[in-house]
Amino acid sequence: MPAAFGLDRMIRVALVDDDHLVLAGLRLIIEQTDDLEVVATASDGVEAIRVATDIRPDVVLMDVRMPNLEGIEATRMITGTDQPPKVLILTTFELDEYVFEALRAGASGFLLKRIEPDMLTDAIRVVAAGEALLSPSVTRRLIEAFTSRPPVASARLGDLTDREREVLELIARGLSNRELGDRLFISDNTVKTHVKRVLNKHDARDRAQAVVIAYESGLMS
DSSP: OGGGGTOSSOEEEEEEOSOHHHHHHHHHHHHTSSSEEEEEEESSHHHHHHHHHHTOOSEEEEOSSOSSSOHHHHHHHHHTSSSOOEEEEEESOOOHHHHHHHHHTTOSEEEETTSOHHHHHHHHHHHHTTOOEEOHHHHHHHHHHHHTSOOOOOGGGGGSOHHHHHHHHHHHTTOOHHHHHHHHTOOHHHHHHHHHHHHHHTTOSSHHHHHHHHHHTTSOO
């Protein structure tokens, strides 16, 4: 139910893909759930921006390669607006450049189109609740790429307390709020406070950007 993910209403989803058969399939999957609804569709990045601005869905399920304006640039423009929706990238491509650019553009998740339907709907709920989500293969490639680079100095890490650095490291390892609380022996509310402070100190929109910061800064290796 929506409340389990911190929401007390239906999760409103916009679908963006230039393949109309894909759009129809995604709509069918989502509309079979009790807590998700499709409120708009778009076939390119330009339409996606209009939908995000005018209809204000909770989550935008975004394709990458599209005419007029591709998904990553559309994501960057959408997440740069006031109170933007969460963007979940869904693509057939697994190229590193798409992963990195999508996360830097503000995407909250990156999934491949071969994902199972129930995993897709769970992913929508996860990002709607403010969590980051990456497919296991994407996470592995992301970590391998960042650990092969020299760290980028980040003075902002010095603004974190020891506990906040610990929280950032565990976020980068993929732990949920509940797992963070169990690991650090702190309450759920305390976890949320630490996570919020970490994100605010780095001007990060969500956990996905926090993961990038942790690796680029050299905190994770």
